[in-house]
Amino acid sequence: MLLFMPTFCFSIEREDSTILEKMWSYKRNYTSNNIGSTTNTYMRYTLNTERRNFTMFLVPTLYAVAKGDRKYISESYGKTEIEKTHKFRTRSQVISNTIPHDRQVSEAFTDYLTPNIYDQTLYEDRLLSPFYRNNRFYYRYTIENVNGNLVHVSFRPKLKNTQLVKGYALVNKNTGRVVYTMYDGEFDMLKFHIDVVLGSEDTSSILPQRCASDLYFSFMGNRISSHFLATYNAPTSLPDSLNELESREMMETLRTFQLNEEEKGIYHKYDVERELEEARRNKEKILEDTLKPKKRTVGDVLWDIGDRLVTSSHTDAMGADFSLSPILNPQYISYSRNRGFSYKIQLGVRYSWNKKRYLTINPQIGYNFKIKQFFHYTPIRMTYNPKRNGYAELIIANDNRISHYSIRQAIKNMHPEMEDKEFDRVNVNYFTDNYIKALNNVVAYDWLEIKAGLVYHIRKADNVQAMRDFDMPTSYRSFAPTFTLHLTPWQRGPYLTVNYERSIKGILGSNLEYERYEFDASHKFKLDCLRQINLKAGFGLYTNKETSYFLDYANFRDQNLPGGWEDEWSGNFQLLNSEWYNTSRYYLRGHASYESPLLVCSFLPLVGKYIERETIYFSLLSIQHTRPYAEIGYGVTTRFVSIGAFGSFLNAKPKEFGLKFTFELFRKW
Numbered sequence: 001m002l003l004f005m006p007t008f009c010f011s012i013e014r015e016d017s018t019i020l021e022k023m024w025s026y027k028r029n030y031t032s033n034n035i036g037s038t039t040n041t042y043m044r045y046t047l048n049t050e051r052r053n054f055t056m057f058l059v060p061t062l063y064a065v066a067k068g069d070r071k072y073i074s075e076s077y078g079k080t081e082i083e084k085t086h087k088f089r090t091r092s093q094v095i096s097n098t099i100p101h102d103r104q105v106s107e108a109f110t111d112y113l114t115p116n117i118y119d120q121t122l123y124e125d126r127l128l129s130p131f132y133r134n135n136r137f138y139y140r141y142t143i144e145n146v147n148g149n150l151v152h153v154s155f156r157p158k159l160k161n162t163q164l165v166k167g168y169a170l171v172n173k174n175t176g177r178v179v180y181t182m183y184d185g186e187f188d189m190l191k192f193h194i195d196v197v198l199g200s201e202d203t204s205s206i207l208p209q210r211c212a213s214d215l216y217f218s219f220m221g222n223r224i225s226s227h228f229l230a231t232y233n234a235p236t237s238l239p240d241s242l243n244e245l246e247s248r249e250m251m252e253t254l255r256t257f258q259l260n261e262e263e264k265g266i267y268h269k270y271d272v273e274r275e276l277e278e279a280r281r282n283k284e285k286i287l288e289d290t291l292k293p294k295k296r297t298v299g300d301v302l303w304d305i306g307d308r309l310v311t312s313s314h315t316d317a318m319g320a321d322f323s324l325s326p327i328l329n330p331q332y333i334s335y336s337r338n339r340g341f342s343y344k345i346q347l348g349v350r351y352s353w354n355k356k357r358y359l360t361i362n363p364q365i366g367y368n369f370k371i372k373q374f375f376h377y378t379p380i381r382m383t384y385n386p387k388r389n390g391y392a393e394l395i396i397a398n399d400n401r402i403s404h405y406s407i408r409q410a411i412k413n414m415h416p417e418m419e420d421k422e423f424d425r426v427n428v429n430y431f432t433d434n435y436i437k438a439l440n441n442v443v444a445y446d447w448l449e450i451k452a453g454l455v456y457h458i459r460k461a462d463n464v465q466a467m468r469d470f471d472m473p474t475s476y477r478s479f480a481p482t483f484t485l486h487l488t489p490w491q492r493g494p495y496l497t498v499n500y501e502r503s504i505k506g507i508l509g510s511n512l513e514y515e516r517y518e519f520d521a522s523h524k525f526k527l528d529c530l531r532q533i534n535l536k537a538g539f540g541l542y543t544n545k546e547t548s549y550f551l552d553y554a555n556f557r558d559q560n561l562p563g564g565w566e567d568e569w570s571g572n573f574q575l576l577n578s579e580w581y582n583t584s585r586y587y588l589r590g591h592a593s594y595e596s597p598l599l600v601c602s603f604l605p606l607v608g609k610y611i612e613r614e615t616i617y618f619s620l621l622s623i624q625h626t627r628p629y630a631e632i633g634y635g636v637t638t639r640f641v642s643i644g645a646f647g648s649f650l651n652a653k654p655k656e657f658g659l660k661f662t663f664e665l666f667r668k669w
Contacts, residue, residue: 016141016143019143019151019153019171019173019176020136020141020143020153021176022171022174022175022176023131023153023169023171023176023178024131024132024133024136024176025133025176026118026175026176026177026178026206027118027206029175029176030175030177030205037081037082038079038080038081038082039079039080039207039232039233039234040077040078040079040080040232040233040234040235040236040237040238041077041078041079041080041090041230041231041232041234042075042076042077042230042231042234042254042255042256043075043076043077043090043110043113043228043229043230044073044074044075044076044228044229044230044255044263045073045074045105045109045110045226045227045228045229046071046072046073046074046226046227046262046263046266047065047071047072047073047074047099047105047224047225047226048070048071048224048225048226049065049070049071049222049223049224050070050223050224050225051221051222051223052066052070052221052222052223052224053220053221053222054066055219055220055221055222056219056222059219059222059666060106060666061104061105061106061108062105062106062224064099064100065099065100065224068100069098069269069270071262071266071269072097072098072099072266073097073098073263073266073267073270074095074096074097074098074099074104074105075095075096075097075251075255076090076092076094076095076096076104077092077093077094077095077234077236077238077251077254078090078091078092078093078094078238079091079093079238080114080232082207088114088116090110090114091243092243092244093238093242093243093244093245094238094242094244094245094246094247094250094251094254095244095245095246095251096246096247096248096251098266098267098270105226106668107668108188108189108190108668109190109215109226109228110228111123111124112190112192112194112211112213112215112228113208113211113213113228113230114208114211114230115194115196115208115211116129116206116207117129117131117178117181117196117198117206118131118132118178118206119132120132120134120135120528120529120530121530122165125530126163126187126188126530126612127163127164127165127185127187128163128164128529128530128597130155130165130167130183131169131178131181132528134528134529135528135529137158138157138158138159138164138529138598139155139156139157139158139164140155140156140157140158141153141154141155142154142155146170149172149173149174150170150171150172150173150179151170151171151173152168152169152170153168153169153170153171154167154168154169155167155168155169155183159598159602159603159608160608160609161597161598161602161608161609161611162185162186162187162188162609162610162611162612162639163187163530163597163598163612164185165183165184165185166183166184166185167181167182167183167184167194168181168182168183169181169182177198177205178198179197179198180195180196180197180198181194181195181196181198182194182195182196186609187612187639188612188639188667188668189217189218189219189639189665189666190215190216190217191215191216191217191218192213192214192215192216193213193214194211194212194213195211195212195213196208196210196211197209197210197211199232199233207232208230208232209231209232209233210229210230210231210232211228211229211230211232212227212228212229212230213227213228213229214226214227214228215227215228229257231256231257234254234256236253236254248267321348321349321350321351333662333663334660334661334662334663340368340369340370340371341368341369341370342366342367342368342369343366343367343369344364344365344366344367344375345364345365345366346362346363346364347361347362347363347364347365348360348361348362349361349362355386356384356385356386356387357382357383357384358382358383359380359381359382359383360379360380360381360383361378361379361380361381362378362379362381363376363377363378364376364377364378371401373401373432374398375397375398375399376396376397376398377395377397378395378396378397379393379394379395380393380394380395380396381393381394385442388442388443388444389441389442389443389449390441390442390443391440391441391442392438392439392440392441393437393438393439393440393441393453394436394437394438394439395435395436395437395439396436397434397435397436398432398433398434398435399433399434399435399552400433400557400558400578401430401431401432401433401462401578410472411470411472414470414471430461430462430463431459431460431461431462431476431550432459432460432462433457433458433459433552434457434458434459434460435455435456435457435458436455436456437453437454437455437456437482438453438454438455439451439452439453439482440452440453446488447487447488447489448485448486448487449485449486449487450483450484450485450486451483451484451485451486452481452482452483452484453481453482454479454480454481454482455478455479455480455482455501456477456478456479456480456508457476457477457478457480457550457552458475458476458477459475459476459477459478459550460474460475461474461475473511476511476512476550477508477509477510477511477512478503478510478511478512478514478550479503479504479507479508479510480501480502480503480504480514481501481502481504482499482500482501483499483500483501484497484498484499484500485497485498485499493523494521494522494523494535495521495522495523496519496520496521497518497519497520497521497555498517498518498519498520499516499517499518499519499520499554499555500516500517500518501514501515501516501554502514502515502516502544503515512550513544514542514544514551515542515543515544516540516541516542516543516553516554517540517541517543518538518539518540518553518554518555518556519538519539519540520536520537520538520539520555521536521537521538522534522535522536522537522571523535523536529596529597529598530595530596530597530613531594531595531596531597532594532595532596533592533593533594533595534571534591534592534593534594534595535591535592536571536590536591536592537589537590537591538555538556538587538588538589538590539586539587539588539589540553540554540555540556540586540587541585541586541587542585542586550582551582551583551584551585552582553581553582553587556581556587556589557581558576558578558581571591572591572619573589573619573621573631574631574633574644574646574658574660575631575646575647575648575655575656575657575658576621576629576631576648580623580626580629583623583624583625584623584624584625584626585624586623586624587621587622587623588621588622588623589619589620589621589622590619590620591617591618591619591620592617592618592619593615593616593617593618594615594616595613595614595615596613596614596615597611597612597613597614598611598614599614599616600614600634601614601636602614610638610639610640611636611637611638612637612638612639613636613637614634614635614636614637615634615635615636615637615644616632616633616634617631617632617633617634617635617644617646618630618631618632618633619631619632626650627650627651628650628651628652629648629649629650629655630648630649630652631646631647631648631649632646632647632649633645633646633647635660637664638664639664639665640663640664640665641661641662641663641664641665642661642662642663642664643659643660643661644659644660644661645657645658645659646658646659646660
């Protein structure tokens, strides 16, 4: 018996490995590509506000349920389209709900109803799937026989992290098809329990046939429990022209399963309260007709103000769509030692003549507290060929304060008796930049996009009187044709940009002449398990040597307003002094970063389970009259905040150290 025991154990181990291999390979072996397919979908959820206080008003998409009833129900029927890997797009055609102002909860809740279990992430960009082969290094698997052809496969994370889940699955022993799975986890302020029944053994077997999710939200004493249920491949197909029709009567005919007693009770209470409210309004209307119109109450006004502060607003008026980002939006607040605190808000207007022609206006307004300056950026775009990204655009904006030592040097040459302290006191080398651009863009070929136009800058001295005292111009103007090429000659290769701009003297008071070339290349290598390598390199130079004032590059510039973690931190310098951006006739820069959800801090006790992503940064710069400059950094992203630590080196010697953070709380809500 002892002689044959190793062989017996080895055979069981080998059988378990075979079952796991079949499970990981099922999508490749038994299904075809289903991108672009559409299924009819019925979804229903209930919300139960167990505890709440005034801080719930600060949570986006939960403002409407921060007061009033504690239980709500919502139903929707429509179509779910599989656009690409990890991405499901559900369009509601018929809806019915009891949430005030016909609101819906955030996609942060509803996304859990459409898992894509065989891809590397269960949902679009989060939660590493235990059913994906390359994620096996993060999970431990245990296999037990259940009955017949089904085996019980349980999985648990090797370390506690918000990107990993724990649960089990019933797997077909012969094919590896997951028949049913259940898993638990926690991500972005939500704890969840998910039950998924997969489709039959054909193309739909990789998609859920039915999904139930229990979600629990806790924040500063607030607690909401919710139950979501969705069925796919529903029998009734509605016309594509039908969109978000609110009709309880039609929903009665579309439900794929009936309401339970609790859900019926929620609807009944809502109907009774609505009837009482309608009766009250009718009574008030009669009084208004005989007396005078009733003014809005203080409560109504405060509701509207609070709603605008924490949630995005959308309004249709005069045939146009208007939108406004939340006024208290933590995602648009950032801090760094060099740039200080920055904040901005976004507005949006869209007017459509038809699907192929529409006008958009998307102003951005911000403030930098360190330099005490407002910034605005208003692009007015007329899109005339969406298929080819064809549009004409007018941009009105102001830019970062700009300076150059050449202006100071020119004044010093005229007044050699002045000392440096006097120059520092009068502050003659800072100018505020206002500009206007007129551009036209079109994709000429699949690999070539062309943008051409005109740009006009007015750079006005901050200290106008001092410039007059030194007999220097108080403003510098430039009028320049600009030309940009975006090239993607390789399907999976780098993204290339070529930019050319030449100022012409004499037009519209232009008193500057320059010629600028810039070249830029960037590429993202997407690896398995949510890992990614970002590479970026650029080169720019001024070839006209008549003036060295205002060397203002398009790609190598200081950013005073927050644009988001991904927008800035992979292609900008964090500690570089702002004056370095316009002191050289040329620059040569390179950036590299590596992202991973499980790198270093994820293994730490207590805090490691909250880490969503870790990133290592490296940047290198060479400019005129300066030794090589480099920055290295390390950053982590959590559900609350993104924090980065950066160190700079000049000629391989340590120079500065600094921190940067941006708020991430409710980033995807």
